[in-house]
Structures are given as C-alpha cells and as structure tokens.
Amino acid sequence: MSKRYELRFSGAGGQGLVTAGIIMAEAAAIIEGRYAAQSQSYGPEARGGASKSEVIISDEPIDYPKATAVDACLALTQQAADKYAGGIKPGGVLLIDSDFVKREPEGDFRVVKFPIIRTARDEVGREIVANVVALGAMVALTGIISREAGEQAVVARVPEAFIELNKKAYNTGFEKVKALLA
Amino acid sequence: MAKKVALLQGNEACAYGALYAGCSFFGGYPITPSTEVAEVMSVELPKVGGTFIQMEDEIGAMASILGAALTGAKAFTATSGPGMSLKQELIGYACIAEIPCVIVNVMRGGPSTGMPTGPSQSDVMQARWGTHGDHPAIAIAPSSCQEIFSETVRAFNLAETYRMPVQILLDEINGHMRERIELPEPGDLEVVNRQQPTVAPEDYKPYDHAQGDIPPLASFGSEYRYHVTGLNKAADGFPTSKPELVDAEERRQLRKIEANRSLIEKNEEYRLEDAEVILVAYGTISRSARSAVDHLRKDGIKAGLFRPITLWPFPEKRMTDLAEQARAIVVPEMNLGQLILEIERVTRRVCPVAGIGRVDGEPITPAQIVAKVKEIL
Structure with missing residues (x-):
C-alpha cells in the first residue's frame, strides 16, 4: 500500500455522501489511529447538484488535503460520474450505481457496479441508507480500512434507533462487492 | 492518560x-x-x-x-x-x-x-x-x-x-x-484573562497612558464608570480634538503592535536551511506549498516554505533575512495578489518575487506550484 490513499464519494446533494466520507475518515483516524482528512465541495443548493466528498488516508501527516490522483471513486449519478471519474488515477477503481449511471465513464481504471440505491430500498428496507450501503461496498472494494473499523464508525455515528438498519446496510454493501470480486 | x-x-x-x-x-x-x-x-x-x-x-x-x-x-x-x-x-x-x-x-x-x-x-x-x-x-x-x-x-x-x-x-x-x-486538557494551553484596574473607581481613566500603552479595561456595569465613544478621545474617554492629545492617542494605539511584534508574530519554516527558492504560503494553501517543497526537492531543486501564521503583523524581519539567501520567492495565494504586496515591500525585491493567483473556486495544487517554480528557474 502506498502511503497516501485517495477516495472520492460523488453523487447528488442530499444523498449522504459527505456523511459517508466522514464515517470513512473516522474509521481511519479515530478507530485505526492513522491520518485522515475529509473535505467536500458542493454547490449552493441544499438538494441536487453534483456533490463530492473526499477522504485522504495516510500513514504520515497529510499536507494537501484534497484529491490529486484518486485511487477509488464512487458515483451514484450520471452527472457525478461524468464530472468526477476523470480524476481517477491509472489502475484505480470506480464503483457506480448501475441503475443511474448508464453511460460508463471510460479510462484506465476498473469499473465495479451494482444497483446501490435499489439494494438499499429492496434488500435493506430503506432507500435513505444507500450511502451506508455504498460505504460498505467501498470498504470491500479498497480494503483501505478494516471491515470492523468501518462498522464501528457507522455505529458511533448513527442514532441508537437506527444502528441495526445501518449495520445491515453497511454489511449488505460489503457482501455485494465481495461477491462481485470473487 | x-x-x-x-x-x-x-x-x-x-x-x-x-x-x-x-x-x-x-x-x-x-x-x-x-x-x-x-x-x-x-x-x-x-x-x-x-x-x-x-x-x-x-x-x-x-x-x-x-x-x-x-x-x-x-x-x-x-x-x-x-x-x-x-x-x-x-x-x-x-x-x-x-x-x-x-x-x-x-x-x-x-x-x-x-x-x-x-x-x-x-x-x-x-x-x-x-x-x-x-x-x-x-x-x-x-x-x-x-x-x-x-x-x-x-x-x-x-x-x-x-x-x-x-x-x-x-x-x-x-x-x-x-x-x-x-x-487539549485545561492547563495544556495558556489562557490570558483581562487585566483589571487597580486604582479606585473615582480615579479610573479608561485610556490612561500613565498606566502604560495598554491601560486596564474596567467592566461596564461595575463600580467603575466611564465613557466610550468612537470619537478621538482623551485619557478619561471623553472626546477631544486637541492636536497633541489626538496625536498621542493615535500613536499609542499603533505602538501596542509595533512595540510587541516579537510577542505577536508567529511563523513556521520548512526545509529552509539551504533553500534557494522560498515559497511563502498561509492557511490551506501552505499545505499545497509544503507538498510542492517535497516534490521540488526530489527533482533536485532546493525549495523551502516560509509560512506566516500571523499575517498581520507580518513577520517581516525573518522574511527579510531569508530573502537575502534566496534566488526567488514564490507566493501562491487564492486571490490575485495580496500578501505578495507585503512581501515585495519588506524584502525590497532583493530577489525576484512571483505570485500564483487563483480565484476560480478551486485550490492551488502542489503540481501548479511545482510548475511555476520550474518556469521561473
């Protein structure tokens, strides 16, 4: 593993991508005790518009806090895929929601796909946890943090009444990608 | 613990x-x-x-x-x-x-x-x-x-x-x-509290220079009663237009900084010992510059970072000394040239000073800084 690893979570405003980034950063920085910097960029809209959240994870202090060559990118919408997949470095990986990203971005990276939002709605039971399904999938895809650290960070972040729902979402996403990679 | x-x-x-x-x-x-x-x-x-x-x-x-x-x-x-x-x-x-x-x-x-x-x-x-x-x-x-x-x-x-x-x-x-x-736990960082007046309330003057350049400020609503105004004022806080009083008060206010620069100014230095190119950057962009220093060093260019933490007062003595040894100073900032004006002023341009300005809502990247430094050399 190189010392600096860059993740990007992208989609539309309101899909919980900033939260997914925060949970990833908490797992790395608080639970695993490494260095992490989470940042975001979004438009003035409260909902909609292209939104992204970036997480840099490193074993050394992080200087530049934004992505420069993305190792792993998530795109939940076509607009986000079109806008943000270009930053993926050669040999990197892109995870897309196959229901919403019909035109796959092309480049020197691997594309992994499954219907993320549909999985949240039909298999987990609530569409609102699609971001946590995506987080579990990104953990399985990258291996950059341990499965347990990710789950612990999810549990620490969500209200008590929603812990089981979110654990299910996280693990469903993790298993989906594990099966795809097998 | x-x-x-x-x-x-x-x-x-x-x-x-x-x-x-x-x-x-x-x-x-x-x-x-x-x-x-x-x-x-x-x-x-x-x-x-x-x-x-x-x-x-x-x-x-x-x-x-x-x-x-x-x-x-x-x-x-x-x-x-x-x-x-x-x-x-x-x-x-x-x-x-x-x-x-x-x-x-x-x-x-x-x-x-x-x-x-x-x-x-x-x-x-x-x-x-x-x-x-x-x-x-x-x-x-x-x-x-x-x-x-x-x-x-x-x-x-x-x-x-x-x-x-x-x-x-x-x-x-x-x-x-x-x-x-x-x-930090309580006690880890210094916390300074306001100096209180020691004179009797009837003798208190809120701008009494006999108390030094920074007279104690009594709390409004306490037994200390005084006047506050935006007009130029005398030691007792009441307006004045007497030239000698106005002049003394104006100068005292600026002296609070000038006489205490060494206690207020703060900066950080990274790989400057033998630096020929000095990057001057602050806030978020100093992180891009720090990364650029490492990239430039790998390419054999002796670069270093001077990071002012107080922009005002600007750590001008240290900047001036460092400029003497430099071949060039490069100032990346997310504006179209602001702190660079102060750097040009204090160094009197003993070496070339170049800016990198960016105002498109995106940060200046390490690669952008590296490219600019190579262009200048």
Whole structure:
C-alpha cells in the first residue's frame, strides 16, 4: 500500500455522501489511529447538484488535503460520474450505481457496479441508507480500512434507533462487492 | 492518560478553541461557509452559562459582541465575505475604543455575494485595512484543524492582552475540512484573562497612558464608570480634538503592535536551511506549498516554505533575512495578489518575487506550484 490513499464519494446533494466520507475518515483516524482528512465541495443548493466528498488516508501527516490522483471513486449519478471519474488515477477503481449511471465513464481504471440505491430500498428496507450501503461496498472494494473499523464508525455515528438498519446496510454493501470480486 | 481525540471540522475546532479560551458570548448571523462556528457555539455556550444570540444582521452581531466585551465577557463572532464587509465600521470602533474581541472570517470568493461555497484567501488586505483610519491589526491564518483550535485560543489571548479586535482568517477548505485533533486538557494551553484596574473607581481613566500603552479595561456595569465613544478621545474617554492629545492617542494605539511584534508574530519554516527558492504560503494553501517543497526537492531543486501564521503583523524581519539567501520567492495565494504586496515591500525585491493567483473556486495544487517554480528557474 502506498502511503497516501485517495477516495472520492460523488453523487447528488442530499444523498449522504459527505456523511459517508466522514464515517470513512473516522474509521481511519479515530478507530485505526492513522491520518485522515475529509473535505467536500458542493454547490449552493441544499438538494441536487453534483456533490463530492473526499477522504485522504495516510500513514504520515497529510499536507494537501484534497484529491490529486484518486485511487477509488464512487458515483451514484450520471452527472457525478461524468464530472468526477476523470480524476481517477491509472489502475484505480470506480464503483457506480448501475441503475443511474448508464453511460460508463471510460479510462484506465476498473469499473465495479451494482444497483446501490435499489439494494438499499429492496434488500435493506430503506432507500435513505444507500450511502451506508455504498460505504460498505467501498470498504470491500479498497480494503483501505478494516471491515470492523468501518462498522464501528457507522455505529458511533448513527442514532441508537437506527444502528441495526445501518449495520445491515453497511454489511449488505460489503457482501455485494465481495461477491462481485470473487 | 491518552488524549481525547476527535474528527473535527476547522469551523468546529475554532468554536471549541473559543470555548477553551473562556469565551462566554457569541453574537452572530449565519453565513456560509462560517455557519458551523455559530452552530457549535449555540449548542455549547448555554451549557457553560454563556450567551448565544442570533442578531438581525452582521452589523448587529458585531455591535453585540462589543457591548458584551465591555461588560467583561470574552466575546466572539463568525462571518464571511459580505458579512465581514458589514462589520468594518464597528471593527474601527473596537480599535479606537480598544475593546477586545475575536472575529473569525471564513473566507469565500468575492467581491459581494461572490461564491458562497467556494474557497478564497482574498480578504488579506481587508483584514489589515478594511476599516478606515490608521489602526492596529492582528490577523491569524492557521492551517490545520489542530492549529485552528490552538490559534483561536491565542487569538483570545492577544485580544485581551492588547485590548483590540483580533481576526482569524480561515477559508472554505480548512473551515469545512475534517481532521483528527487531540483536544487539549485545561492547563495544556495558556489562557490570558483581562487585566483589571487597580486604582479606585473615582480615579479610573479608561485610556490612561500613565498606566502604560495598554491601560486596564474596567467592566461596564461595575463600580467603575466611564465613557466610550468612537470619537478621538482623551485619557478619561471623553472626546477631544486637541492636536497633541489626538496625536498621542493615535500613536499609542499603533505602538501596542509595533512595540510587541516579537510577542505577536508567529511563523513556521520548512526545509529552509539551504533553500534557494522560498515559497511563502498561509492557511490551506501552505499545505499545497509544503507538498510542492517535497516534490521540488526530489527533482533536485532546493525549495523551502516560509509560512506566516500571523499575517498581520507580518513577520517581516525573518522574511527579510531569508530573502537575502534566496534566488526567488514564490507566493501562491487564492486571490490575485495580496500578501505578495507585503512581501515585495519588506524584502525590497532583493530577489525576484512571483505570485500564483487563483480565484476560480478551486485550490492551488502542489503540481501548479511545482510548475511555476520550474518556469521561473
């Protein structure tokens, strides 16, 4: 593993991508005790518009806090895929929601796909946890943090009444990608 | 015992730093990208017996913190761009009436409404000269979330020590960025409290230079009664237009900074020992510059970073000394050339000084800095 690893979570405003980034950063920085910097960029809209959240994870202090060559990118919408997949470095990986990203971005990276939002709605039971399904999938895809650290960070972040729902979402996403990679 | 750690936004770290410093009053008006400072203060201040008030606008917010500060509170507000412009008249009032307070400006694109969610560093000169008239200024530009916490504590210390407004300049990136920070325990960081008058109430003068350049400030509402005005004033606080009194007061106010530069100024240096190219960068962009230094060194170019933490007063003596050894100075900043003007002034251009300006809402990248340095050499 190189010392600096860059993740990007992208989609539309309101899909919980900033939260997914925060949970990833908490797992790395608080639970695993490494260095992490989470940042975001979004438009003035409260909902909609292209939104992204970036997480840099490193074993050394992080200087530049934004992505420069993305190792792993998530795109939940076509607009986000079109806008943000270009930053993926050669040999990197892109995870897309196959229901919403019909035109796959092309480049020197691997594309992994499954219907993320549909999985949240039909298999987990609530569409609102699609971001946590995506987080579990990104953990399985990258291996950059341990499965347990990710789950612990999810549990620490969500209200008590929603812990089981979110654990299910996280693990469903993790298993989906594990099966795809097998 | 292990330190308590948390993943905090820069804006949150700023608010917790203020609480650590003993801030008990926040008057504000929410504005992106500074709003999280107000959010945290609104939740935390009531828990410690403090007061949070959302005012009708940024002018009212600034007025409210001056009133609170005069009664003895450590007072604080947060804003950005258009809000900072609105506060300028009352910042001048705080300068002339010598009222301690802290203002955090989370810089966004401008002028006017500009780009609310885009980062910028274009208020550097406003922080020095935004309000009219000759006046002292302290402005601090921290880089990491940890430093935002500790420099916010220091901002309160400086405000209380020098009886004046202190500005903290963040930007949309380090205001919203989250990093792991170790939360200091009480006692880990120095906290300075306001000097109280020692004379009897009937002998008290709020601007008595016989007490030194920084006369103690009594709390309004206590047995000490005095007059506060935005007019030029004499030692007793009442207006005067006597030339010799006006002149002495104006000069004393500027002397508070000039005579104490070594106690106020702060900077960090990275790989400067043998540097031929000096990058000068602050806040978020200093992180790009630090990364650029490492890249340039790998390519055999002796680069180093000079990072002013106080932009005002600018650490000019150290900058001037370093310029003597340099072949070039490069100043990347998210504006079209502001701090570079001060660097050109203090170094008297003993070596070429080049800027990298960016105002498109995107940060200056390490690669952009590396390319510029190679172009110059």
